[in-house]
Amino acid sequence: MPAPPTESGARQRLARGLYSAALYALSPLIFRRIWREQVPTHPRRQRLGFGLGVLPPTPRIWLHCASVGEVRAAKALIEALLARYPRHSLLITTMTATGAGQVQALIDAQTETTRPRLAHRFLPLDFPGAARRFVARVKPAMALMFETELWPNLLHACARRGVPVAVVNGRLSERAFSRYRRIRPLMAGALANVDWLAAKSVADAHRFQALGAPRRVSVIGSLKFDVAVSDSRLEESKRSLLGKSDRPVWVAGSTRDGEEALILGAHRALRQRFPQALLILVPRHPQRFDEVAALCEQEGWRTARRSENAAVADDVAVYLGDTLGELATLYAAGDVAFVGGSLVKLGGHNVLEPAALGRPVLCGPSLENFIDVAEPLLQAGALEQVETPAALASAVAALLNDPALANARGQAGIEVIRDHQGALSRTLKGLDALLSRDGEGPVS
Incomplete structure (x- = not known):
């Protein structure tokens, strides 16, 4: 009652x-914004509770x-x-x-x-x-x-x-x-x-x-x-991407507008110490894939795109992860992971995704939206915050230069996740x- x-x-x-x-x-302003979010398999009238089709x-x-x-x-x-x-x-x-x-x-x-x-x-x-x-x-x-x-x-x-x-x-x-x-x-x-x-x-x-x-x-x-930690199926990611090459690879995932330019600046500094270093760059939003590809080309980087199944030749410096649902696979292909939305003031993204794969994790100073999961990783040394692109380049270089340190941080992240499950x-x-x-x- x-x-x-x-x-x-x-x-x-x-x-x-x-x-x-x-x-x-x-509603006129709401519809103008929402109407842009179109998926061919989903009619726009779903936004009004119509057109749901056959449900399970x-x-x-x-x-x-x-x-x-x-x-x-x-x-x-x-x-x-x-x-x-x-x-x-x-x-x-x-x-x-x-x-x-x-x-x-x-x-x-x-x-x-x-x-x-x-x-x-x-x-x-x-x-x-x-x-x-x-x-x-x-x-x-x-x-x-x-x-x-x-x-x-x-x-x-x-x-x-x-x-x-x-x-x-x-x-x-x-x-x-x-x-x-x-x-x-x-x-x-x-x-x-x-x-x-x-x-x-x-x-x-x-x-x-x-x-x-x-x-x-x-x-x-x-x-x-x-989350499942250290999925063995993903351990083959780097080999399938680079073949027998042993190039150092770092991944910048879930990057946001204004952040890619900073990351590319860090990559330029990193390649002064590691000339063969490859950056896997994964923008957060698919509508920005072409924009980020153009930015890479404008800055003089030889870029290959995941969506085109492009080969990662020795002269490719940036590999653009412009597909959906593959972020874990791309994180696993790297030696070091950086989680975006954090060098710009957007509150960060999920730092547990690469940590669950046993990767040492870096992020910027803005981590407010994920501080609850970030704090245990920070305390265990599995996550490191950097303030600037120069500091990011130095942190990546330190981890690439010391595989034992990178492995220890990766294992610390896995232990934190298991302890909090x-x-x-x-x-x-x-x-x-x-x-x-x-x-x-x-x-x-």
Whole structure:
């Protein structure tokens, strides 16, 4: 039975009404931006809850990940859900085309048995009608929001249909908390529709509770640590890329606008000490692949492109990783890894990806968005922060010059990851409880 109306509930309903009105008022600007995110296999009307096509069979679990980084971080959870709930299919939604590409790479990697049970669609914009249409069409047995995806109208639509909702790997940075606190009635209303919030840290749990999370909140640790470490299949990456060549190779992954020029400057300095050094450069966003290729050519670098299956001849100085779903393979092909989004003030990206492969990891000073997983690596010496391109070149050179040091740092990273694993099993246990209340728990 619904709880009787309260003054707090009235404020929350008013806040959601004002929020929806603001969305409608801003819709021309929203559509102009979102309409550029086009994937040929996904009609644009999916942004309004239409055109979902044939969905995988019910019962169906819905998992929402904002973009490519969240999909990568959720990979272990996705695979575990497919294995733990064999009677269920899994629908993954993203907001971005890059996220869609990452999901497609996961689908392509599935077996013939599991592939039909995994699908991707775009998340509808959070208009009330679009949210209702989407939830009514998907009919999820359970809805999972990854990290900080709290869309008020979508969560309200789930609650109206009795869909249990969990926030998994719940993350709320201090900066995001400061923003959300200004609209606390709206966020409190959204959180009121969450049945279980699995926070990755005590600090995150406290922030969610301060915003008004009224139901069960648990601290389960970060799912990002639950990755497979040192995949032996990837150890052949360098050999398949370079053949019998023993050139020193470093990888700059998930680079962002304005960062590639700094990295190429570091590469120029590095090649003064290691003339045969090869840089594998992997921009974060596919829409910038051609732009970065042009930058490399303008600066005089002989460049080969992954998408063209170009050979890495001895005179190639930069290898552009311009494909989706291959970042781990490219990290594994290097002797040293640099994680981008950190030499520019963007908060960094996931430093665990190369660490899980036993690679020594470098990053820039901006790491706010991943400080929770970075701190253990920093303390163990598996991760080193550099302030400038010159310092980056020196750090790469030091590791290339001392393979024993590089190996020790790589092994330290693997040990950190293994020591912090376990969030996945705790998350699955909590999800079992949500599904079992409707008689749809895991098959034992």
